[in-house]
Amino acid sequence: ALRGRGLDVHLFQRSGHVLQPFGEAVADRVEPELTAQGVTVHTATPVEALCGDDRIEAISYDGGRQPVDLAVVGVGITPNTGVVADTDIELGAGGAIATDKFGQTSRPDVYAAGDCATAHHTVTGEDTWMPLGLTANRGGRAIGSTVAGNPEPVGDIAGTAVVKAFDLECGRVGLIDDEAAREAGFEPVRKTITAESRSGYYPGGAETDVTLVADRETGRLLGGAIVGADRAAVRINTLATALNEEMGVAEVERLDLAYAPPFSPVWDPILVAAKVLRGSIQ
Amino acid sequence: ALRGRGLDVHLFQRSGHVLQPFGEAVADRVEPELTAQGVTVHTATPVEALCGDDRIEAISYDGGRQPVDLAVVGVGITPNTGVVADTDIELGAGGAIATDKFGQTSRPDVYAAGDCATAHHTVTGEDTWMPLGLTANRGGRAIGSTVAGNPEPVGDIAGTAVVKAFDLECGRVGLIDDEAAREAGFEPVRKTITAESRSGYYPGGAETDVTLVADRETGRLLGGAIVGADRAAVRINTLATALNEEMGVAEVERLDLAYAPPFSPVWDPILVAAKVLRGSIQ
Known part of the structure; x- marks a missing residue:
């Protein structure tokens, strides 16, 4: 939105890549997109201070100082208890x-x-x-x-999240961080594939990257991430449903997902990812 | 594609509505769209004959005759055994x-x-x-x-299908025909809801209709259909996954589906449909 208004935008990120909860494969697509759209991305660059007297005039970081008119600060939240x-x-x-x-x-x-x-x-x-x-x-x-007397569970949370970065749609769900997976007692195995979002001969498709993470021992799906420019984000709901049902990668590979040239190749990118990941587990 | 080339297109359909396998709720959206795009739709109108000497010059139907230059015939297929x-x-x-x-x-x-x-x-x-x-x-x-010695099941089929009708995206999966559901031993209950595809304040959203069918006694999801102009079709994969896992409507309602204003309202249209259908079963 700020680029759309012609502003010179700098993004400072403490971690090594943007969109930390979406994993590296998504960041590897998003960072070039941000750059191509004129955003200057500074990864692994914590902001040290907001500088200025009456108003913010610059931000300082290790090895530099960037004059700014406006700072949008995102530093996380804590529960208000x-x-x-x-x-x-x-x-x-x-x-x-x-x-x-x-x-x-x-x-x-x-x-x-x-x-x-x-x-x-x-x-x-x-x-x-x-x-x-x-x-x-x-x-x-x-x-x-x-x-009111009608007991109803609040429901589990898989951490399903989607976000838009210019034309790229990003989705994530479940455990995609190796460390978090190990802490939960799993041995994570991960694959990222790139597949077309539509049949090759149908115009308007876009490369869609799907990352799937599974437990090596049981083959259970642990999480996934998706990035692409053609209807990529809502595809994450398929994985959210699979996680809810504790599906294995082999079961995901056999899902009867939709195929029609304007919307998907014969093998949906999710099915391709499941096939490749399963091959690396067996 | 024919309208895109400026042809005068007539669609003759023997059944009472178009896209029979997608159910009436989808047809109720698609027929006005076809009409708005300049296609003349003749439902419940079986074609009686293709007329002409050297080449097709017209088609005849009960009560009329339509001159044509070209006929695209879709009359179903049979297995080649x-x-x-x-x-x-x-x-x-x-x-x-x-x-x-x-x-x-x-x-x-x-x-x-x-x-x-x-x-x-x-x-x-x-x-x-x-x-x-x-x-x-x-x-x-x-x-x-x-x-080759590594037994692998071919996988079940849920009848997942998607199709594009001008700007409308349509999807269907499972048992959405009441008669077929009863033959399979279920008592089908159906609800169709209309929900926005994005948060109300975010531009580009479109009304999305979701039909869900469940078994009255068990609450098990039997099938569903979706139609809308904004990423409607690929949402059917969520229902295909739910059917594969024999999920109940209450479980579907508690799925952690993705929410972000460019892609979905807080309650995804599928969740809204599950909520409404569940309310009518209990």
């Missing part, structure tokens, strides 16, 4: 209010949902803290039903 | 060559795949004949693996 600070209600993952599968806190008559509360992770089975919009919405509705 | 006509190899659903889950025919050393062979239906569990491109591809690969 002030509302229970003076109570004995227990906190859990990420310092959020610990809840069970009905959103109930450690006190039977108190429920919590949304960005302040923990949730149950689809893949690890552990409590986690992932503040996302749908999770908050679902939790609110389910708890409303539960306290 | 000539290759086994002089053998004792058994035929099955739709007159196709009967196969088991490895593609094996009634003769142990003979396998069949593709448009001539039966397949195992994801929802009904019965043999069926649904000639679709991915099914043929999967079957060929799996049988190749099996006969």
